[in-house]
Each structure stands twice: as structure tokens, then as C-alpha cells.
Amino acid sequence: MFDQEKQALADKIEKFCQERGLPAKSLEWRDIPFRGEWGMAAPLFPLAAADPNRQVPVPQHAQFLAESLRTYLGDLPGFSRIEAVRGYLNLYFSPPEYAQKVVQLVLANGEGYGTRQGTGKATMVEYSNPNTHKPLHVGHLRNVILGGSIANILEASGKKVIRVNYIGDIGLHVIKWLCNYEKYHQGETPSEDKTRWMGDLFAEADRRFAYEDSFEAEVRAYFARWDARDPHILELWKQTRDWSMEGFAQVYDLLGERFDRIYFESEVEEPGKAVVEQLIKSGLAHDGRPEEPVIINLDELLGTKEEYRVVIILRSDGTSLYATKETPLAILKFTEYDLDQSIYVIDVRQSLHMKQIRKVLELMGYPWAEHIYHLAYEIVNLPGNVTMSSREGTVVLLDDLIREATNRALEIVRDKNPELSPQEMQAIAEAVALGSIKYPMLARENTKMVTFDWENALDFNGQSAPYIQYAHVRANSILRKAGMEQFEVPQFSYALQPSEINLIELLARLPDEIQRAAKELKPSLVANFAYDLAKVFNDFYNQCPVLNAEPAIREARLALVAAARICLAKVLTLLGIRAPEVM
RNA sequence: GCCCUUGUAGCUCAAUGGACAGAGCAGCAGCCUUCUAAGCUGUUGGUUGCAGGUUCGAAUCCUGUCAAGGGCGCCA
Known part of the structure; x- marks a missing residue:
């Protein structure tokens, strides 16, 4: 923002160091932690520690x-004052200039503020990855939200992004479902809520499989028939798979997710078996069939001990496994696209597995194997550390949660905005409900477990999406009443309030926050920043009258509100949360 | 047994190796004739699991230890 001034400053500091025989270390600048006045600060401890002439303890010398x-620098253009405190050199920016630059920059770029155009090779993000024939619960939600947000953030940071969904449309779970359906529910068609109906039947099939030996045997036989491409089973599979896919489409539509490419497990099953043959031929894999499965003993191949373990790539009966399909999928991805990085958003329990797949691809000689990255996130549990399991019946279904949250939000909207049409009310309630469900999953670190509880999920107060959405609504409300679309170059030539200064500081930081979040693949950084921004805006809202201020101040503050609205909408969008105009 | 993750206020979580460790919730006391109170103000609350080490400086890095969770040959 103040590049010229910073460069002039750096030159002067370098000269200062040279004159005193100090090592020419460049100072590390950071924000001054005290709010209400802004500038940049540098700790002088490293320089003090490196000074050969130092005779007192480091802090004192710093x-x-x-x-x-401070004396040496004197007065600097662009800075209002310089101070030396507890070993830190603090430079304060000249408020009117800084404020004007920031607000103008935001307004000039609009929605594009803080984002860059996509250049270079693409980054692929694989996420969601639902299994057909299974219910969707809150646990699946974290994956979708996280992956979608990471894709958004990467895109904003200047990457080309390819959103990919890998659908588990085949595997033991599907066979179980089909076998159970044919035996006990022949000819039945799904009820209104297809996903739920499919899920209920899955839970039933899963129970039978676990507790009835005869059923298990039937399922195995059924799998063999699938493998032999029994036309009857293929037909049934296609039909039932479509039911699931229709349900998924509804959910993605509601959540605002879209994908550039959908891969199906079924499309890589045959290629996977070919890869297995190839691995056996090359001697990497050991074929123990018919008694034992086909395995790759990675530790033996690599000389490691209990690190990569053994990976099973084909069952002893020749049917495929998850690992059978993972290698051809990776090959397909890198064949279809020119990728800089391939990110897999998959829960932490599959860490070893992903590590094995990567290593296998490496051993097969694919140079891009190192560009595979497993973004591991922790799962969502229920209170008392109960894992969600459809078999145990310990799940919170997505449908139920969204419906309940929307109803609660609708009550509040009706109460607060009775003049709105039912459609408008519904749209707002949905935005608030989905936001409040998404936000807690994004605001924690990826590696931290999320404990779901109803009370928390339905709380629209405090550190939550509605709080941030509400700040956006307030900004919007002021602008609507002002009736302004265009803004003159703002003049901040009055005594700025601390809350105004804090707000402007956060607006200025937005671009860096996006870059950092992209680099670290952490939507939590954006989520927490969004809350800070909303909080500071609410402070401003309470302390600084806009519409009733005297003309010069009113004009500047309106521009500031417009800039704040842009930034609030921006961060919400990055999180995959809608920013309503009214609520 | 081997490996991974987590441990911060009563609860849920923040804090690019840097200044007095901050929010929300819960509790208590207040604020709607003033741009929407899904808001704001004040207040209570801490040996950052424990012990060492590195550093001018550690919640953050290293080692050890304790606790919780997860993964480790035919689920995905």
C-alpha cells in the first residue's frame, strides 16, 4: 500500500546499519498490535543481538x-509519527492519506478487491466424494463446505481451480444395498425424499450384513455377479444410482456447490484392475490369489519399518477395493489436466491410505506423484465423542438439520421484517440457516474435531455467520437510505474515530489474509477474519453516525461503509455463505 | 508395539517465534423517541496438561512425559 515510502524507509535503515557496523539485516515489519491508530512496527531485538558493540542486555540495547x-530517521513522508517503545520501532501512518488510499482501492476494485486473476497451471480440488446408496449426514457436510471454501480461496488467490467430485457409486456398500433391495424390497420406488429413503435401506442392508452370516455370503456372490457384468444387476444399479444422484444434485444446489468434473468409481474400476496386473508384472505387487489378496509390501520395498505398511490392492476373489481405483483415478486426473497440484479433501482417518497411494504412484515412476496433497480434516462427532454411524443410528441427517435451522430463522425473519413476501422471507431464512450451519465447520482449524450439538448449531448470536451477515445488512441499509451508487474520492480530513481506523485497517488487510489462507489451505483464517471485520464494523456502526453526520464526514463515511460492505460480502462468498441485503 | 492429531478461561474456540494470551457462549449489571437490539457497553473468569531444552524473546520450535481421539492385510 505504501510501497514507495517503505522502500525509502528501507534504504535509510540500511544506511543506518552500515554507519554503525551492524549486519545489514532487513527489519521484519508487522502490524502494531494496539488498535485505534495504525502503522507498522519492527522489533529491534534481532539487530541488537547481532550487534558486535552491544554491552548491555539485548532488550535494553534494542x-x-x-x-x-527514531532520531536518525527524523520526519518521513507518509508517516505521522515515529516512536521507540520497549525495543520496538513503531511508525504511524498519516491517517487521512492512508484512509483515502485504502477506501479508494476497495471501491475501485469492487468485488475484485483482494483477488487475482488465475494464471499458470491449475490446482485440482477433490471434495465431497459422497457414496451413492447412503444417507448424507452432518459429517459429510464438513467435507463439502471445507473443499468448496478452499476452492474459492485458491481461486481468489490467483490459481486456476478445477473442482472435482469423486462419487462412490460402486463397492461393497452398493452391492449390499442392491442385494438387500432385491431380496426384501423388490419393485419398491423411493418416496419423496430419495436420499433419506436410500439411506434407510442402506442402514438395513448394513445391519443384515453385519449380523446375518447367510446374508453376507449372498452379498459376496452378488459382488461376483456384478464383476461378471450381469445385465440385470447393471440395470438395477444404474436405476438406483440415478436416484442417489438426483438427491445429491438437490443438496449441492442448496449449498451452492458446483463441480467441473465428476469422476465415478465405476469408471476407474476396470482400469484399476489393469494397473494391478501391471504392478504384479513389474514385481512391485505380490499376487497371493486365490487364497490371499494382491498386496504391495511397501515397507519391504522401501526398507522402512512399520511406516508404509502393506497396501491391499485387490481382494483374493479378484474384486476391487478402494485402493484398486485410487491409482487409475490419479493417472486420469493428470492425463486430463495440466496440474500444478492435486488436493484431496479427505478425512484424517485415511492419512495412511493416502500416503500409501502416493508412494505407489511414485514407485510406478509418475513424476507428478509428489504434487498430490492430502488435506486431512477431523471428523464431526456428536456430544460425548460419539461417531456418526448410520448402522448405530447415531447421525444427524442433513435434511433434518437444514429444515430445523431454516424454520427457526424463518420465525425471526417474520418477526423482524413482516413486510417481506413469503418468498423473500424463505430466501433469507435459508441463507441464515445455511450460513450458521457452515460457519462453525469453517472457523475451526482443519485438524480439530467438530462436535455437533443442536443448541449451538441453531444459535444465531455471537460469533456466527448471522452476526457477519447482519453487519453486511446494516451496511447495506445505510447505503440504501443514502440512495447513493457512486462515490467521490473520499476525503478523510477530519479527526477519525478509533473504530473507523480499526475498520480501515482490516479492509487493508483483506488481500493478505486471502493469500495466507490460500497458502496454508485454511479457510479458518478467512472465517476468523470475517468475524473480526464484522465486529469492527459493528463498533463503527454504534460509534459513528453516518447519515446524520455533517456533510463532509457523511460523504467520507458513506464511502467507508460502501467499502466495508464489499469486503463483508467478499469474505462471506469465500466461505460459501450468502450475504443477504435484508434480514 | 509403531504412526498421526489434539490438549489455552466453567464450555466452544482464536492468537505469521514478538509488546499486557483474545473472542463467543454461559453468569451478573446496563443500553431500543437516534442509520435494523440476529446489535452494543461494563463485569467475573488463565501456572497455555506437566517437566526440561533452544532463543534476546515460546501457547507457538525441539526432547521427554501424562491424557484424549484416530490409523495400522482383503470397509471406504
């Missing part, structure tokens, strides 16, 4: 250097 430097 303070001495800071003071010397």
Missing part, C-alpha cells in the same frame, strides 16, 4: 537502537 533510529 530500545537504545530503536531510539537512535
